[in-house]
Amino acid sequence: MEDKKTVMRMQDKDKRIKNFQEVELGYNEEEALREASRCLQCTNPRCVKGCPVNIMIPLFIKHIKEKEWEKAYQVIQESSFLPAICGRVCPQEMQCEKMCVKGFKGDAISIGALERFVADMHNSIEPKKEIIKNNGKKVAIVGSGPAGLSCAGILASNGFEVTIYEVLHRPGGVLTYGIPEFRLPKKIVEKEIENLKRKKVEIKCDMPVGNAITLSDLQKEYDYIFLGTGAGVPKFMGIPNESANEVFSANEILTRINLMGAYQENSKTPIKEAKTVYVIGGGNVAMDAARSLKRLGMNVHLMYRRGKDELPARKVEVIHALEEGIIFDLLQNPLEILTDENNSVTGMKVINMEYQEEIVGQRRSVQEVKGTEHNVSCDMVVMALGTNPNHEALKMSDIKLDDRGLIMVDDGLTSIPNVYAGGDAVTGAATVILAMEAGKKAAYEIIKRCK
Ligand code: FAD
Ligand code: SF4
Ligand code: SF4
Numbered sequence: 001m002e003d004k005k006t007v008m009r010m011q012d013k014d015k016r017i018k019n020f021q022e023v024e025l026g027y028n029e030e031e032a033l034r035e036a037s038r039c040l041q042c043t044n045p046r047c048v049k050g051c052p053v054n055i056m057i058p059l060f061i062k063h064i065k066e067k068e069w070e071k072a073y074q075v076i077q078e079s080s081f082l083p084a085i086c087g088r089v090c091p092q093e094m095q096c097e098k099m100c101v102k103g104f105k106g107d108a109i110s111i112g113a114l115e116r117f118v119a120d121m122h123n124s125i126e127p128k129k130e131i132i133k134n135n136g137k138k139v140a141i142v143g144s145g146p147a148g149l150s151c152a153g154i155l156a157s158n159g160f161e162v163t164i165y166e167v168l169h170r171p172g173g174v175l176t177y178g179i180p181e182f183r184l185p186k187k188i189v190e191k192e193i194e195n196l197k198r199k200k201v202e203i204k205c206d207m208p209v210g211n212a213i214t215l216s217d218l219q220k221e222y223d224y225i226f227l228g229t230g231a232g233v234p235k236f237m238g239i240p241n242e243s244a245n246e247v248f249s250a251n252e253i254l255t256r257i258n259l260m261g262a263y264q265e266n267s268k269t270p271i272k273e274a275k276t277v278y279v280i281g282g283g284n285v286a287m288d289a290a291r292s293l294k295r296l297g298m299n300v301h302l303m304y305r306r307g308k309d310e311l312p313a314r315k316v317e318v319i320h321a322l323e324e325g326i327i328f329d330l331l332q333n334p335l336e337i338l339t340d341e342n343n344s345v346t347g348m349k350v351i352n353m354e355y356q357e358e359i360v361g362q363r364r365s366v367q368e369v370k371g372t373e374h375n376v377s378c379d380m381v382v383m384a385l386g387t388n389p390n391h392e393a394l395k396m397s398d399i400k401l402d403d404r405g406l407i408m409v410d411d412g413l414t415s416i417p418n419v420y421a422g423g424d425a426v427t428g429a430a431t432v433i434l435a436m437e438a439g440k441k442a443a444y445e446i447i448k449r450c451k
Helices: 029-036 046-050 057-065 069-077 083-089 111-123 146-157 186-198 215-221 250-259 284-295 315-323 432-449
Strands: 138-142 161-165 202-204 224-227 247-249 276-280 299-304 327-330 332-339 345-360 363-368 374-377 380-383 419-421
Touching: 029 057, 029 111, 046 057, 057 069, 057 111, 069 083, 069 111, 083 111, 083 186, 083 432, 138 146, 138 215, 146 161, 146 186, 146 224, 146 432, 186 202, 215 224, 224 432, 247 250, 250 284, 250 380, 276 284, 284 299, 284 315, 284 380, 299 332, 345 380, 419 432
Parallel strands: 138 161, 138 224, 161 202, 224 419, 247 380, 276 299, 276 380, 299 327
Antiparallel strands: 332 345, 345 363, 345 374
């Protein structure tokens, strides 16, 4: 019999482009059991090596086979603080599932889908009350993304009095303001926040560290500080007319939609209504912006300077974007934004790109094809070209940064005593699982210091 993976049920593509509800619907019990039964329970499991936090994958799948959902959850939780989130957004095809032996001749086990199933089962039951003895130490966490949340959770479970400072009005970092509802429902993130509050973590929103309160103020009040401020400053191309009225960063568009609910009828946050929009970039951020704008009724093109096989976004997002009618303009790059007398966007001058023989890093380089300049029409452009760290929190501190402007750490510790850092602020834009792991590692370093 053919050994195919159990495909996750999904919202129909024609329906989903008219709403922001989750696209993938998850496994039910019968589907999870069927998928788990495909796992070979390898004695030397390669999948574990592919997971950045080395979750004991065969063991949690074995518990699923035995219908021991909570035992499966405990196995995952030993390594991952945010399984309901990582099960949904990890680039599994590049990590655990890439290494699964089943994938060499057929379909890899859907490890992410099984992890999501287990976490959702766990989240559907009433949490047990934790009795935690306070150890008298106070920690301030700056930023409430996955790095800050995991650091806060582990420290709070170990008796620290933890306060999170977040500049935005809602906690969660990119999980809240960046990744759209149709990929990561906000109720999943809110559940993690509620868990922290149950552990007596205080969350102070609308608190820009560096302005409302400085790092040195925090140093006076707290024994330790963890900086999980992310990399939220968008990059632009530096081409003519990029300051035109209808050129936006993907971060701004996604924040308006996700954090401020611009797609909801009663929202007070406006969003530009364009007929045709070009999203520039090929990563998860570009896909999220393109698919969000499609749901607002726009005709969406995605322009990327390389070919389809090199799109850095998760494969499943590329498939979903194509299904939803996003038009991919590959091997093309903008040269100039075209505007009218009111500085409004009317189109772009673009050029075709081609591959060269030369290999830079692990990829062939691309170059412009002379003489292929042409114009495309549009009334909005969204730049999704990556981000830089935002160092507002470090104002007036002499914390050491590397030549890319990233915070330098040694086992999570920065150049300032008792000040730790992790996540995108240290690595540059990366992944949820890596940010979570950095927060966790810093928490255990702090715990070690207090013994
Ligand atoms: P963030 O999540 O950026 O959180 C940092 C927090 O710090 C923010 O809430 C910010 O407001 C706050 N902050 C910053 N400065 C201050 C200050 N001075 N005072 C107080 N608070 C401050 N990764 C995946 O693994 N899979 C995906 O599918 C995926 N999709 C993505 C889609 C989008 C649109 C984006 C933008 C990123 C995506 N990523 C994805 C990357 C992933 O979300 C990040 O790597 C991860 O969130 C980094 O976590 P962090 O905790 O370091 O920072
Ligand atoms: Fe795979 Fe991510 Fe889960 Fe690790 S955390 S097992 S990489 S889905
Ligand atoms: Fe199961 Fe694949 Fe891991 Fe083997 S490599 S234990 S088949 S998930």
